[in-house]
Amino acid sequence: MKPLKKRINPLNITVIVLGFLFFTGWGVSMFHAEKSNHPTEDFINRLMTNDNHTLATYLQEGSTEDVDLVSGREALSETLGIMMQYALEKNDPLLFKKQYYLLIRYFMNDKGFIYWKLDKNGISNVSTNATVDDLRIIDSLIQAYEMWGTKTYLRTSRLISGYIEAHAIKDNRIVDYYDNELDAKSDTVTLSFIDTKALLSMSKYNFLDQNINQQMIRILAKAPSKNGFYAKSFNIDEYMYLFDEEVNMIDQVLVALNRTRLGMEEHTYIHFLEKEFAKHGKLFGKYNRKLAEPSVVYESPALYALVILFLLENGESEFAVKLYDRLIQFKVDNPWSKHYGGYSIHDQNTHIFDNLLPMIAERKLRNQGLID
Numbered sequence: 001m002k003p004l005k006k007r008i009n010p011l012n013i014t015v016i017v018l019g020f021l022f023f024t025g026w027g028v029s030m031f032h033a034e035k036s037n038h039p040t041e042d043f044i045n046r047l048m049t050n051d052n053h054t055l056a057t058y059l060q061e062g063s064t065e066d067v068d069l070v071s072g073r074e075a076l077s078e079t080l081g082i083m084m085q086y087a088l089e090k091n092d093p094l095l096f097k098k099q100y101y102l103l104i105r106y107f108m109n110d111k112g113f114i115y116w117k118l119d120k121n122g123i124s125n126v127s128t129n130a131t132v133d134d135l136r137i138i139d140s141l142i143q144a145y146e147m148w149g150t151k152t153y154l155r156t157s158r159l160i161s162g163y164i165e166a167h168a169i170k171d172n173r174i175v176d177y178y179d180n181e182l183d184a185k186s187d188t189v190t191l192s193f194i195d196t197k198a199l200l201s202m203s204k205y206n207f208l209d210q211n212i213n214q215q216m217i218r219i220l221a222k223a224p225s226k227n228g229f230y231a232k233s234f235n236i237d238e239y240m241y242l243f244d245e246e247v248n249m250i251d252q253v254l255v256a257l258n259r260t261r262l263g264m265e266e267h268t269y270i271h272f273l274e275k276e277f278a279k280h281g282k283l284f285g286k287y288n289r290k291l292a293e294p295s296v297v298y299e300s301p302a303l304y305a306l307v308i309l310f311l312l313e314n315g316e317s318e319f320a321v322k323l324y325d326r327l328i329q330f331k332v333d334n335p336w337s338k339h340y341g342g343y344s345i346h347d348q349n350t351h352i353f354d355n356l357l358p359m360i361a362e363r364k365l366r367n368q369g370l371i372d
Contacts, residue, residue: 039341040331040359041086047342048352050120054102055079055356059342060349073120077107077129081136082356088140089363093148100144100153103137108156112163113180127181131168132193134160139198142205154205161207170236172215189234192254194220196261220258228272229289230255246295247287250303257310270316273307277319282326283307301330301343305357309364317370324365327358 048056054075062072070076080099087096106122108114114134115124141157144150168178168185175186176193194216202208219234224241230252231241256269272292276283284294285303304327311320332339339345344354365371 038359039333040343040355040362041341043332043339043341044352044355044359047339048350048355050075050122052106052120052122053098054106054118054120054122055083055352056120057352058349059345067126070117075106075118075120075122076352077114077116077133077137079352079356080107081133081140082353082360084137084140084144086356086360086363088143088147089360089367091147093144096140096144096148100141100156104156108160112156112159112161113167113178114160116177128177128179129168130177131164131174132176132190132195134164135174135193135195135198135202138207139195139201142201157202158205158207161202165208165212169212172209172211173219173234173236174212174216175236187235187237189216189219189236190251191220191223191231191233192251192258194255194258196220196258200261217262220255221262221264223255223259227289227292228268229287229292243289245289247289249283249285249287250300250306253303253306253310257306257313260310260313266310266314270311270314270319273311274319277323277326283323299330301327301354302351302357305361308361312364312368317368320365321370324361324371327361330354331358 044055048059050056050073056073057070057076057079058072060072064071080103084096084099087093087099103114106118107124114129114137115126116128116130116133117126118124138157138160141153141160145154145157164174164178167180168175170185170187173189176188176190178185196217199208199213199216203210203213223230223234225231226243229243229247232244232247232251233242234240235242252269256266260266273283280294282299283303284296285298285300286296287293288295304323308320308323308327311317311323330344332342332345334340339350342350342355343358344350362371
């Protein structure tokens with residue numbers, strides 16, 4: 001009599017397969033991604049969020065002894081503000097409220113000073129702010145108040161504004177940073193840090209002296225350019241604009257974007273972008289100022305996203321969509337990948353800005369009916 005063959009229960013196979021997928025991370029990404037209409041947001045929530053819900057700068061752990069640099073899972077006030085902007089564009093009050101909690105709980109002290117970075121546990125080992133990040137947060141809080149009527153947001157924006165006016169002003173100009181331990185401040189205004197949208201919001205609610213507002217706008221409006229590239233910064237003590245030999249394109253597009261918001265024409269810069277994209281099929285991260293040629297070979301999803309926002313501000317929707325088509329080439333669109341929804345994954349790593357800023361650009365394009 002032949003022995004009976006052991007019958008394999010299909011349910012057992014299913015359990016084994018699901019267990020493998022879960023513990024290897026494949027299943028988590030697959031099932032989570034399929035449930036979400038926002039794969040990049042989902043990617044950030046799964047893989048770039050620390051245990052305390054602050055957002056990590058990099059996907060992988062890392063370290064540096066230079067406190068002026070960012071590494072690993074450190075969290076930035078810049079990231080917090082950008083996520084606030086995304087929540088506003090998405091019209092998501094709960095997501096915004098979560099960012100506000102992180103601001104109050106970890107980033108800001110009771111006087112309105114905001115630490116520019118934290119370690120992954122929410123502890124700050126720095127004593128400086130970054131006023132550009134503070135301005136972004138102030139503007140986002142004011143917008144949130146206007147959208148949803150939460151008065152706490154307006155009160156907090158007033159508190160932060162008051163701290164800046166009390167500590168980070170030199171000759172009626174908002175400087176790059178203030179050190180609250182040394183009671184020292186920068187003597188420089190980086191042009192890409194002049195957030196005209198925030199300045200106008202602060203002016204609207206009288207959170208900022210009008211002389212300061214006018215001086216900041218004047219610095220940006222009168223910014224000189226050489227060979228088509230704007231100055232990097234303005235030195236208050238020397239009362240002069242300074243240029244970089246190697247131009248960071250993110251700085252350039254932020255200057256152009258904020259000048260556009262002042263009603264200034266940026267046809268020359270738009271033409272340069274069109275010419276570069278037509279010539280290379282891409283935009284590069286840095287350019288040699290004198291040669292007006294790329295000085296690096298890399299591209300940046302963050303740069304593409306900011307250029308898209310700049311173009312939409314100028315009514316250049318057709319070019320914006322072309323750049324979006326290039327942008328999504330950096331996006332992981334395979335739902336079987338644990339990095340599904342993430343941008344620019346190299347060596348199992350990515351930067352938070354290369355994911356957050358594309359989310360905002362994509363949302364704005366969708367809100368304007370330019371993409372599905």
